[in-house]
Amino acid sequence: MTGRRERVSPASPQEDSRRDRDTWPTGGQMRERLHNGGVPDLVPPTTRVHASFLSAMAEFEAEGRGAPEDDSMIGNEMRIFGTDWATPENFADYVEQLCAQALADSPRPAGRVPCTTLWYVEGPVYIGRLAIRHRLTPDLLETGGHIGYDVRPSARRRGHATAMLRTALPVARGLGIDPALVTCDTGNVASRKVIEANGGVFEDERRGKLRFWVPTGSTPSSVAE
Numbered sequence: 001m002t003g004r005r006e007r008v009s010p011a012s013p014q015e016d017s018r019r020d021r022d023t024w025p026t027g028g029q030m031r032e033r034l035h036n037g038g039v040p041d042l043v044p045p046t047t048r049v050h051a052s053f054l055s056a057m058a059e060f061e062a063e064g065r066g067a068p069e070d071d072s073m074i075g076n077e078m079r080i081f082g083t084d085w086a087t088p089e090n091f092a093d094y095v096e097q098l099c100a101q102a103l104a105d106s107p108r109p110a111g112r113v114p115c116t117t118l119w120y121v122e123g124p125v126y127i128g129r130l131a132i133r134h135r136l137t138p139d140l141l142e143t144g145g146h147i148g149y150d151v152r153p154s155a156r157r158r159g160h161a162t163a164m165l166r167t168a169l170p171v172a173r174g175l176g177i178d179p180a181l182v183t184c185d186t187g188n189v190a191s192r193k194v195i196e197a198n199g200g201v202f203e204d205e206r207r208g209k210l211r212f213w214v215p216t217g218s219t220p221s222s223v224a225e
Helices: 027-035 047-062 073-084 088-100 138-144 160-174 189-197
Strands: 041-043 115-122 125-133 147-151 180-185 201-206 209-214
Touching: 041 160, 047 073, 047 088, 047 115, 047 125, 073 088, 073 125, 073 147, 115 160, 125 160, 138 180, 138 209, 147 160, 147 180, 160 180, 160 189, 180 189, 189 209
Parallel strands: none
Antiparallel strands: 041 115, 115 125, 125 147, 180 209, 201 209
């Protein structure tokens, strides 16, 4: 594929969502809305989904995430922060650290790049997360890509991953990324469909990952689950 380029614009600080929370439904109403097709939002990390976030992490842990061999975003954070998430104070610190990672001058481990993290939520319900890496290191160019995402196990097969990626593409565009590199495991058919539904163009396979370039300048006219 031709025309690949990377441009990194200075990231502005992520702030907590400023929606009018007084209009949110109760937990029972929210579950009903999700079941009946409510529309979630992609927002900066927020303490308002603390309880639901903890239950989502328990679901990930139940399927083996967080083990030493799990090098995913969720796996790494479960090992680093998992013991501290329970208290509101520590969770607020975690949220603040995630938001700060979008800033170019924030401290981070060697080899890491600025990264905008967004959470997919419906009111107080945490559904999943998505990370946009502002630029590619050699390793990210090989297998990691610009964008990674996770949907909690109990919310899968409802089209959330497709919607998350679709909603994130204009954000990536605003960071100067076009097209965005998105990868998935060779055997992950569902993730491949998500990427292709958002306009991803297959380039090749490297180290067990399928590599796709996704245009961020326009939204596909039709998006499958």
